Amino acid sequence: MSEARLQREAQFHNKAFSEKTRATVGKFYAVARASKQLYHELLLQNCAAKRVLEYGCGAGSRAYDLGRAKAAVTGIDIADGAIAMAKEKAAAEGLSDLISFEVMNAEALNFAKESFDLVCGSGILHHLDLKKALSEIGRVVKPDGRVVFYEPLGHNAFINLYRRLTPNLRTPDEHPLRREDLKLLYRFFDQVELRYFHFFSLFAVPLHAFPGFAAVLGTLDALDRLLFRVPFFKKQAWVVVIQLSRPKLDQSS
16 A cells, blocks of 8 residues: 555544544444344354454444454554544453554554454455455465455445445545455455345435334345345445455465
8 A cells, every 4th residue: 555545544534533524324334234243243253262353443343342252352444543542442341451453554464474363344445455455364364264354345326326426435545346356355265255235225224213114124134135146136235245264375366
């Protein structure tokens, strides 16, 4: 990541954390119940006493849940403001012995090879040079470890229209993952599992503050599960939950 890009990302996210500039997107994430639940469950599987690296320490950080489950967590972020807030929260919750946070470039990690049992992150890979990030993740995760990420996709025309209409909510360097990005995962890991979420469930966004929202969302989530059984429709999803394992030693293939 170039120095200029590092500065842009750090400035944007420091402002987002301090001024809560992304609070308006909360209504969209209200419909993300199913995908967030899967992500949370995957992280907590057999995590006690495991070493975990979390990319990004923002409002959606799972470091605290992992710490409460007795995992030893290291959280990294490019924004020093996010790191300061994360440290304060860990101290307030009595988790400082289990969780540490560092300002770090996710494309050039300061960790030894095979340092972690689990590497995870939510909404972070699409901010990075994916080849560099995956190379580093494959280097620091143990051969029998796991990698779990929660990421937005970039094919749905309606979601992309919203993104174009709200450019202030995103950095100029980020890009939601596309099909060619997902194919790149297979270059760095032998085992790739992708779960797709949220097409019909997006229609529940206007109802997020109304009675009966949960019931409507449950029905739309069920329709999504049927829709995404058809490979053609998977790229129309809003979110993909990525689980990787068996990092490749030879990443040239």
